[in-house]
Amino acid sequence: MQYFPVFLDANHLRCLVVGAGEVGARKLELILKTPAKITVVSPEAVSTVTKLVNDNDLTFHHRKFEDADLDNINIVFVATDDENVNKYVHDLATERGILVNVVDNTPLCKFITPSIVDRSPIIIAMSSGGVAPVLLRYLRQKLESVIPTHVSRLGEFSERFRDKVKAKLPSVTARRYFWEDVLDGDIGESVVKNQMDKAEQDFELALDAAGTEQNIQGEVYLVGAGPGDPDLLTFRALRLMQKADVVVYDRLVSNEILELVRRDAEKVYVGKARSNHSLPQEDINQLMVDEAKKGNRVVRLKGGDPFIFGRGGEEIQTLVSHGVSFQVVPGITAAAGAGSYAGIPLTHRDYAQSVVFATAHLKDNSIDLNWTSLAQPNQTVVFYMGLTGLPILCEKLIEHGLDKTTPIALIESATRENQRVVTGTLESITSDPLTKSVKPPTLIIVGGVVSLHKELSWFNEKDNNE
Structure with missing residues (x-):
């Protein structure tokens, strides 16, 4: 993360806004949602800023920025249309160790303001680091639509009873379990429906019951x-x-x-x-x-x-x-995931009417399996943990009746972005140079269905056999 997400306590925050255009107005509207003490300095102001200043009794210096404006300030928003002023205020604030944000100029920002979903006291903040504002706006719209406004009631309810629960349940784990049950259950439903009397009554009973439990069962x-x-x-x-x-x-x-x-x-x-x-x-x-x-x-x-x-x-x-x-x-399971993402159906009316899962883990340099049952026609066999024993696996299947031209696939890191598929036959796969570079985790699929890989592959555009 280039930007470390934090929430600042605004109760004693002293904020300076340099610039009083429409951009500055947007920042003022945001900061005014907090109890921060706000000062605005600008030689001119749009009507929106003037109204915000008058309605909220803010300090407004109707002049150009002066160095002394930074005295006793904790955080600065710079929103002028003069690049030289913006750079000067940034450099001076940085020199004094003051957090500074030059609006719409990410390189001159020591912090950035996130996109916010406000359900106070629940606040959700998101940021793209300034690189994808449209995507961020899209995600915020999604969250706004799925997080109901009345979730704020749950936040207020939790705040009211937080200290009482802490006194009753000294264990952090016990408190977390209790709150999860409250918020996920009938009490939480009552709060959401604004049935506060019922919610409080049920809450007190639940807390008394939780306080009598001596041992929490994991x-x-x-x-x-x-x-x-x-x-x-x-x-x-x-x-x-x-x-x-x-x-x-x-x-x-x-x-x-x-x-x-x-x-x-x-x-x-x-x-x-x-x-x-x-x-x-x-x-x-x-x-x-x-x-x-x-x-x-x-x-x-x-x-x-x-x-x-x-x-x-x-x-x-x-x-x-x-x-x-x-x-x-x-x-x-890995077989289903690997087959699907490699375009290899584990069953198919024309190729395989059954599928078998087997572990091909080596023990004493051998693989102890029922090879006769595995080496059957019209059947797909999926081997887990078989990469090390691949030569033995191919040898035994041919020895017990499968044609040496039977298709086989090695699927490395199935379903992940670095998925790789190497195909061949029971006779050729071990001598293929590509096989030597395959690493665990790798799943092995044997059977006629493997021949469908090139036709049905959709996830990984690269053909590792070319």
Whole structure:
């Protein structure tokens, strides 16, 4: 981020506006929404500024800017049509360590004013850093349409009872859980409908009940993060990620998805790569148990789907044995995501009437699978974790009956911007120079459907076989 977003306390803010044209008027209208003490200096003023000054009893110096105007000032907006004046005020304010904004001149701004959705006391501020104002305006319009004006009532209600809740519930986690239940439940609905008597009565009962609970019970959510593209997350997955206290994630979870996790959640990496386990599976299981017993909401974030080669079943068995509550949120498994984004349908009436998922992870330099059942005609086989064992995989499928010209695809970083697809045959794929550059995470698809890749590919315009 080039600009660090902050909200300034305007109760004791002393603001200077240099310039009293229409641009200055817009800034005045914005600042007047705060309790800041405002001074305007300009040799001339448009009628809009004159009215704002008179209606709000502002200090107005009807003259050119003087150096002394910056005395005891915290923040300056410069909105004149004289570039030399703008530059002079900017340089002088910067020298004195005063925050300065020269309107519509980003290089001369030590801060920028964001686009605002005002639902006071709830304020949403957005910025493009001055590079895309039209896009920013579009996004603001979208937010204005989906955030109801009465959300301000919830903000005012929360402010009124904040100290009381803090006194009753000393634990930060307990307070957060309580407020989430209030805002998401019937009390929040009553506030939105302006049924304040009912809301306050129900609130007091809920707070008394929360205060008598000695132990907060944590919970574990096994969440499928999908194959990588954050747009493929389910609504439920995103909602739980935003509520998490602790997030336990593996190496297949993309950075873009991690960015959607609640900002102040503790993130614990437990990624596994071949011959390099950040944390043994038993320790991962125990970590989730321990965090839940502390009263935390734990999201176990897994690439793909938790129940398809994700060890979700093993982890749940541990949770059950320790009496820890849990939920499972399915995700788009890597096979579905990779096939869709590579233009390779896993089933097709002319090519494959069945599909099989298998893990081709090497153990003792071999892959122990039922090769006879896998090497069947008119069937698609999807191999997870099979890149290292690719030569063995191809050899065994040919040995057990598949034609050596059977199409095969390697899909690297499926659904992500750097997705890459390399196709060939069981006989040719291992000798293809492109194959040597393919890196995990890579999914392998074998079967006639792979021949449709060039025709149906839509996501990645590059053909990695040319």
